[in-house]
Amino acid sequence: MSDLKIRKNIVKNVKRIVIKIGSGVLTNGKDKIDEAVIKKIVLQTSLLVKKGCEVLIVSSGSIAAGKTELGIKKILTDIPSKQAAAAVGQSHLIGYYEKYFKKEKQKTAQVLLTHDDLSNRRRYLNARNALMTLLSFHVIPVINENDMVAVHEIKFGDNDTLSALVAHLVDADLLVILSHVDGLFTGDPAKDKKAALIPLVEKITPPLQKIAGKSSSPGSVGGMYTKLKAARITSDSGISTIIVNGTIDNVITRVFKGENIGTLFLSSSDKLTGKKHWIAHTLKIKGKLTLDEGAEKAVLKRGKSLLPSGISDIAGKFDSGDAVSCVDSKGKEFCRGLVNYSSRDLKKIMGKHTSKIEEILGFKVYDEVIHRDNLVTL
Numbered sequence: 001m002s003d004l005k006i007r008k009n010i011v012k013n014v015k016r017i018v019i020k021i022g023s024g025v026l027t028n029g030k031d032k033i034d035e036a037v038i039k040k041i042v043l044q045t046s047l048l049v050k051k052g053c054e055v056l057i058v059s060s061g062s063i064a065a066g067k068t069e070l071g072i073k074k075i076l077t078d079i080p081s082k083q084a085a086a087a088v089g090q091s092h093l094i095g096y097y098e099k100y101f102k103k104e105k106q107k108t109a110q111v112l113l114t115h116d117d118l119s120n121r122r123r124y125l126n127a128r129n130a131l132m133t134l135l136s137f138h139v140i141p142v143i144n145e146n147d148m149v150a151v152h153e154i155k156f157g158d159n160d161t162l163s164a165l166v167a168h169l170v171d172a173d174l175l176v177i178l179s180h181v182d183g184l185f186t187g188d189p190a191k192d193k194k195a196a197l198i199p200l201v202e203k204i205t206p207p208l209q210k211i212a213g214k215s216s217s218p219g220s221v222g223g224m225y226t227k228l229k230a231a232r233i234t235s236d237s238g239i240s241t242i243i244v245n246g247t248i249d250n251v252i253t254r255v256f257k258g259e260n261i262g263t264l265f266l267s268s269s270d271k272l273t274g275k276k277h278w279i280a281h282t283l284k285i286k287g288k289l290t291l292d293e294g295a296e297k298a299v300l301k302r303g304k305s306l307l308p309s310g311i312s313d314i315a316g317k318f319d320s321g322d323a324v325s326c327v328d329s330k331g332k333e334f335c336r337g338l339v340n341y342s343s344r345d346l347k348k349i350m351g352k353h354t355s356k357i358e359e360i361l362g363f364k365v366y367d368e369v370i371h372r373d374n375l376v377t378l
């Protein structure tokens with residue numbers, strides 16, 4: 001099937017869509033939010049809703065709007081200033097969306113999330129229920145990170161990741177990231193004249209991740225690196241992603257006509273279950289276990305749980321129930337899971353047979369350090 005046919009098939013069948021709009025698009029390359037951009041996005045989104053789609057918007061721009069209001073020109077680097085600017089700007093940002101959606105007779109809701117809201121399984125399900133209820137009321141949620149309270153430990157860090165986790169949370173059919181770049185290129189277009197746009201990515205492979213590098217641009221948080229990470233999160237949830245230049249005229253309408261613009265990332269056929277996806281992509285990793293070759297094989301090839309005997313090293317401080325990553329002797333990560341023992345206890349029992357756990361610790365909760373049901377291979 002041609003790339004174009006694949007696209008047309010995908011966009012034809014979508015019902016629930018998450019659209020992420022970056023600060024670079026909203027400010028149109030200047031240092032303040034361009035209301036005309038929001039108006040255009042709202043008009044195109046409303047057309048989708050009128051056709052029967054459900055749309056959730058993830059919008060950046062609170063810090064940019066706050067800086068304008070406070071008369072700040074420089075790039076803010078310290079967290080309290082960013083938090084203050086976000087608190088001032090968020091109400092203005094949402095005000096713009098409300099103003100233009102109201103003209104289209106659409107209702108909106110402001111939703112502010114932190115990483116913590118999705119790390120706790122109960123709050124994760126609450127957030128999901130609330131968003132689903134908003135959709136059932138035909139309301140368009142306009143979502144942003146709750147920058148006012150989000151300090152490092154509880155931060156998503158970038159709205160690309162937030163949009164992907166939201167898409168997963170609501171079982172969306174498609175994530176569209178409106179960016180200030182055209183999509184994923186074969187190299188860095190700023191440095192390499194031969195770099196060409198990749199229209200279709202069937203699978204996100206390590207060489208592709210290398211191309212994306214860690215690029216970023218002033219005033220925007222995520223570069224192509226965070227966009228690729230977002231596409232990986234959605235792909236693992238069975239959701240396709242389109243990354244496209246948000247400054248193209250009528251970009252949303254054209255994407256949904258199936259035009260070959262931007263880069264389409266296809267969803268993976270081996271979709272992770274809800275809980276495994278949550279372990280792999282939503283939880284913050286609190287520590288690292290180095291496994292010996294035998295344990296690596298048992299986990300990867302034989303579908304086994306992880307026992308203390310296969311652990312050769314431990315890094316980080318974590319409690320039982322936390323998420324940790326497992327690496328091989330070269331430091332390459334190959335799985336993640338929820339541990340049954342804290343780092344303190346694990347240091348005492350690593351490398352030991354399960355029959356020794358109780359003798360060493362004075363108690364035993366489980367034989368497994370990570371049970372197979374709480375383990376996801378990457």
Ligand code: GLU
Nearest residue numbers: 060061062063158159221
């Ligand atoms: N939450 C930030 C804001 O609204 C932006 C984060 C991002 O662009 O990734 O300004």
